Structure formats: structure tokens, C-alpha cells
Amino acid sequence: MSVSCDMLVFGGTGDLTLHKLIPALYHLHREERLHPDVRIIALARRELDREAYLATAEHHCKAQVAHSDFRPEIWQSFAKRLDYFSMDASQRDDFVRLAHYLGYAEGRVRVYYLATAPNLFEMIALNLEATGLAGQQTRIVLEKPIGHSLESALDINLKIGRVFAESRIYRIDHYLGKETVQNLMALRFANALFEPIWRAGHVDHVQITVAETLGVESRGGYYDKAGAMRDMLQNHLLQLLCLVAMEAPVHFDADSVHNEKVKVLKSLKPIVGQEVLDKTVRGQYIGGAVGEQGVPAYRFEPNVDSDSDTETFVAVQAELDSWRWAGVPFYLCTGKRMARKCSEIVISFRQVPHMLFGSNSQVNRLVIRLQPEEGVSLQLMAKSPGKGMVLEPVELDLNLANVFQQRRRWDAYERLLLDVIEGDSTLFMRHDEVEAAWRWVDLILAGWQSYYRKPSLYPAGTNGPEQARQLLAGEGRRWTV
Ligand SMILES: NC(=O)C1=CN([C@@H]2O[C@H](COP(=O)(O)OP(=O)(O)OC[C@H]3O[C@@H](n4cnc5c(N)ncnc54)[C@H](OP(=O)(O)O)[C@@H]3O)[C@@H](O)[C@H]2O)C=CC1
Numbered sequence: 001m002s003v004s005c006d007m008l009v010f011g012g013t014g015d016l017t018l019h020k021l022i023p024a025l026y027h028l029h030r031e032e033r034l035h036p037d038v039r040i041i042a043l044a045r046r047e048l049d050r051e052a053y054l055a056t057a058e059h060h061c062k063a064q065v066a067h068s069d070f071r072p073e074i075w076q077s078f079a080k081r082l083d084y085f086s087m088d089a090s091q092r093d094d095f096v097r098l099a100h101y102l103g104y105a106e107g108r109v110r111v112y113y114l115a116t117a118p119n120l121f122e123m124i125a126l127n128l129e130a131t132g133l134a135g136q137q138t139r140i141v142l143e144k145p146i147g148h149s150l151e152s153a154l155d156i157n158l159k160i161g162r163v164f165a166e167s168r169i170y171r172i173d174h175y176l177g178k179e180t181v182q183n184l185m186a187l188r189f190a191n192a193l194f195e196p197i198w199r200a201g202h203v204d205h206v207q208i209t210v211a212e213t214l215g216v217e218s219r220g221g222y223y224d225k226a227g228a229m230r231d232m233l234q235n236h237l238l239q240l241l242c243l244v245a246m247e248a249p250v251h252f253d254a255d256s257v258h259n260e261k262v263k264v265l266k267s268l269k270p271i272v273g274q275e276v277l278d279k280t281v282r283g284q285y286i287g288g289a290v291g292e293q294g295v296p297a298y299r300f301e302p303n304v305d306s307d308s309d310t311e312t313f314v315a316v317q318a319e320l321d322s323w324r325w326a327g328v329p330f331y332l333c334t335g336k337r338m339a340r341k342c343s344e345i346v347i348s349f350r351q352v353p354h355m356l357f358g359s360n361s362q363v364n365r366l367v368i369r370l371q372p373e374e375g376v377s378l379q380l381m382a383k384s385p386g387k388g389m390v391l392e393p394v395e396l397d398l399n400l401a402n403v404f405q406q407r408r409r410w411d412a413y414e415r416l417l418l419d420v421i422e423g424d425s426t427l428f429m430r431h432d433e434v435e436a437a438w439r440w441v442d443l444i445l446a447g448w449q450s451y452y453r454k455p456s457l458y459p460a461g462t463n464g465p466e467q468a469r470q471l472l473a474g475e476g477r478r479w480t481v
Pocket residue numbers: 010011012013014015016017043044045046087088089090114115116117118120143144145219222
């Protein structure tokens with residue numbers, strides 16, 4: 001049973017809260033992971049009474065969780081924890097009201113979850129401090145992306161850091177809460193098998209792909225200023241890269257894990273100036289079809305500029321200047337409105353040094369599938385039955401859902417919310433990780449400004465622009481997704 005706390009969710013009427021946070025908290029409640037005294041208070045400007053908020057929250061929660069997991073009596077008991085407080089986070093007086101509402105509760109843990117746009121982060125922190133709501137027992141959760149550049153991230157980190165000690169700041173990247181992402185650490189550090197070959201010399205290259213079929217949905221206003229680089233690659237994909245490339249931490253605790261991740265980010269070889277033309281691809285979808293469904297071009301999405309040059313696809317050939325990984329390309333790729341939803345990490349090993357059975361031998365690949373199905377498969381060469389040494393690629397396939405059949409797969413936010421309540425920041429990002437990631441990304445963004453303003457177009461429902469295929473083909477490789 002976890003610790004008792006008040007969880008205050010700023011942005012309580014927003015997309016993230018209604019689609020992800022409330023359903024995650026509902027599941028934690030349903031599985032009795034929350035202390036009976038945990039209270040959840042949603043905060044936003046909209047004038048709503050508690051009943052109206054509960055009705056909205058129930059509607060969304062029901063739509064998000066599996067039919068068999070949503071039970072009215074469980075919702076009723078969960079709803080007893082829930083309240084709504086209407087306030088404007090830019091108004092100090094509203095925080096005074098909030099302090100009265102919360103009352104004095106010495107020693108009680110308070111979690112402030114900032115599910116709002118980042119431009120409110122500083123104001124919320126300052127207002128909490130000014131009204132005596134930022135004491136030692138409080139924690140603050142910041143949603144990604146932290147800022148939109150190195151400069152803005154430094155500014156946020158500095159200003160939040162003046163109010164909250166680093167140990168009380170939880171910078172969330174929900175990919176770190178995904179089961180298979182944690183399984184990647186188990187695979188690497190709980191098995192002796194792969195470690196000796198997990199390095200240059202044995203690994204030819206690594207691919208990290210997060211392909212979505214979704215477009216920008218209702219988030220066009222935000223996305224058009226962000227693009228795939230800031231929305232996905234700067235955080236989710238670089239965090240995945242860290243887990244693939246990092247050295248084994250000394251302990252499985254926050255500082256040890258963050259120390260190793262930051263070393264990886266600092267070893268990213270800068271991509272400067274015109275290099276963006278050879279090492280990166282920016283794309284934007286035009287109209288097309290995803291499955292059977294016709295979908296409009298990005299520029300016709302709601303709240304998107306009709307002349308927008310924002311990228312909805314990005315591919316980058318990254319390299320790490322480190323002893324373990326020198327010379328091994330890491331191909332990172334993410335896009336919206338792609339042919340199919342698929343997130344996976346592929347470690348491609350080198351070819352055998354001598355082709356004993358002819359030239360049809362394919363390289364071994366370790367594929368870590370994050371979604372939609374979670375699993376790990378190892379592609380090997382085997383002899384096909386019959387006469388002669390005819391080889392065929394086969395798979396050792398581990399489907400995690402089948403192996404752990406009896407157990408529901410937790411959503412990333414469930415795990416991460418529980419970690420915040422329990423005060424464990426291992427699966428969050430420390431300030432220097434975020435900054436190191438921006439330092440590298442900012443150079444690419446600057447290169448794009450000078451040399452690559454117009455994204456390459458790709459029809460929705462395809463695998464991105466042709467240039468992405470060429471990024472690997474030029475090196476005699478191909479995307480596996
Ligand atoms: N949606 C998603 O799937 C994901 C979102 N994120 C990040 O999470 C954050 C929130 O995203 P999302 O939920 O999509 O955004 P939304 O625009 O849907 O929600 C914003 C929320 O902030 C509230 N708000 C805005 N201004 C104020 C204010 N002055 N005082 C109090 N509340 C305010 C809004 O309510 P009201 O207008 O009533 O005040 C609303 O509840 C963003 O930083 C986003 O990048 C990260 C990962 C995924």
C-alpha cells in the first residue's frame with residue numbers, strides 16, 4: 001500500500017488528465033494500490049462544480065479503460081477521492097484560496113502534477129511558494145517537453161529549482177514507464193548473455209522507431225509550434241537511446257541511473273550546419289489513407305497553419321563518441337500518420353566473418369517491441385529441413401502478454417504516478433539529461449533553419465519520405481519497420 005498524499009493536477013480538464021491520468025489513477029484505486037487517504041484534486045480555470053467534473057471524468061475514464069475493468073461501484077468509490085477546484089494558475093489570490101481549501105496538514109505529502117503548457121510552470125511554482133504551499137513534503141511533476149530549446153529548458157529548470165529541490169522535481173517522460181522499456185533494462189542487466197556483444201565490434205547499427213498512425217488530433221495548436229523533433233525525438237526517442245546505450249548503473253536508484261543516461265546524452269556527436277542534409281530527414285504528411293480511412297494533409301488539421309513547415313516525421317542518424325559505441329550508427333525515426341503503429345528497437349548485429357554455407361546468411365537481429373504488442377524476438381539463421389545446408393531466418397519469439405497472461409499490463413502513467421507518490425524518481429529525467437538532450441537537438445534545429453526549412457512531403461499512411469529510406473540505403477542498410 002502506497003503513502004497517503006494529496007495529488008493536485010493542474011490542467012485537470014485537459015486532454016492528458018482526462019485521457020491518461022484519471023484512468024491511471026482509477027486503475028491504481030481499483031487494484032488497491034492507493035492509500036485510502038489519497039485525495040485527487042483537479043484544477044483548471046473552467047467554472048465547474050464537483051458533480052459536473054465527476055461526470056466528465058467518468059465519461060472519459062469509461063471510454064479509456066477496458067470494458068471489463070470499468071465497474072460503476074468501483075468508479076463511485078474512486079470518485080470519493082476526486083474533487084475539482086476552479087482557479088487561474090496565474091492569479092496569486094487563487095492560490096490563497098487553494099491554501100484555505102487544502103487546510104493545514106503537517107507532514108502530509110503533496111504532489112503537484114503540472115499537466116499544463118510549460119509557460120505556466122514557473123508561475124505555478126512561484127505562486128505555490130508565495131502561499132506557503134511548497135514545503136519540504138511537496139513534489140512537483142513536470143510534463144514533457146521541458147521547454148522548446150536549451151535556453152528555455154535551462155530557464156525552467158533554474159526557476160523551478162529555486163522553489164523545489166532537484167530531489168522533489170519529477171520530469172516525466174511516459175516512455176520510461178512503459179513495461180517493455182523497463183524490460184529492456186532487465187534484458188540487458190539481468191542476463192549475462194548480451195553484455196559481451198552489446199558494443200561496437202559486434203553491433204552493426206541500432207534502429208529506434210516510434211511510428212504512429214494518429215495525426216495531431218486536437219493538439220494542432222501545440223504541435224504546430226513543436227513538431228516531431230521537440231514532441232517526440234528530444235525526449236522519448238533519446239530516452240530509449242539512453243537505455244540501449246548506457247553502461248550498467250552501479251545501483252538501480254535514481255542518481256545511478258541518471259548518471260549513466262547523462263553520459264550517453266553528452267556523448268552524442270553534434271550534427272552541425274549542413275550535416276543536417278546528410279544525417280537528418282524532416283517530413284510532413286499530405287493527404288492519404290491510414291488503413292481504409294482517408295485523412296487530410298497536416299496543413300488542413302485544426303489549428304495548424306495552412307503554410308506550416310512543421311515536421312510530422314523525423315529521422316536522424318546519430319552517433320555516440322564513446323568507447324563502447326564509436327562508429328555504430330543509431331537511426332532514430334518517428335512520425336505521425338505512418339502506415340502502421342509500431343514502436344520498436346532493433347539491434348542489428350554484424351554479419352558472420354566467413355560465409356560457410358553460401359552467401360544467403362542474414363544478420364542476427366534482436367527486436368524489442370514496445371507497442372502495440374510487447375515482446376522480444378531474436379532473429380537467427382537455421383537450416384531448413386531436407387537435404388543440403390539451405391538456411392532460413394527464424395525467430396525466437398517472446399510475447400510478453402502471453403508469458404504473463406494472468407497479469408494486466410500497466411499503463412505507463414500508472415507506474416509513474418505511483419513512483420511519484422512513493423518518492424522514487426528513478427524512471428524520471430534529471431535536469432542535466434533534459435539539458436544535454438536539448439543541447440544536441442538545438443544544433444539540428446539550427447541547421448534546419450539554415451539549410452532545411454521545407455520538410456519533404458509524404459502521403460499519410462506510408463512509411464515517411466523517400467529520403468528516409470535513402471538515409472540507410474546509402475550505407476547498405478534498410479529500415480526494419
Ligand atoms: N495530451 C497528451 O497526450 C500529452 C500531453 N503532454 C503535455 O502535457 C501538457 C498538457 O497537455 P494537454 O492536456 O494536451 O493540454 P490541454 O490544452 O488539453 O489542457 C490544458 C489544461 O490547462 C488548463 N489551463 C490553461 N491555462 C490555465 C490557467 N491559467 N490556470 C489553470 N489552468 C489552466 C486548461 O483548462 P482551462 O482552460 O479550463 O483553464 C486545461 O485543463 C502539455 O505540456 C503537453 O505538452 C505530454 C504528453 C502527452
